[in-house]
Amino acid sequence: MGKGGNFVTVAASEVEELRRKNGEMERAVEEMRKEMLQLWRRTQVAEEAEERLCSQLAELEAESLDQARDYQSRILFLVNELSRLSSSDLASP
Secondary structure, three states: OHHHHHHHHHHHHHHHHHHHHHHHHHHHHHHHHHHHHHHHHHHHHHHHHHHHHHHHHHHHHHHHHHHHHHHHHHHHHHHHHHHHHHHHHHHOO
């Protein structure tokens, strides 16, 4: 019974060691789960911010294009006015 009893003692200590390691692993998994959830939430916030920025950028681009067209139209008007005035100055003696 010496060998058999010894085997049971070793097995019981191994089981206890496995339980301890299992507990550590469960805690580590729970910690990783919490970290993943935090990262997921941060990713969602970043994606929402990116969408808002893209929308704002699109609005600014449209506004810039409108302003550029307005300035171009104004410049063409002024060039035509200068040309007209210069022509009328040349026509008058």
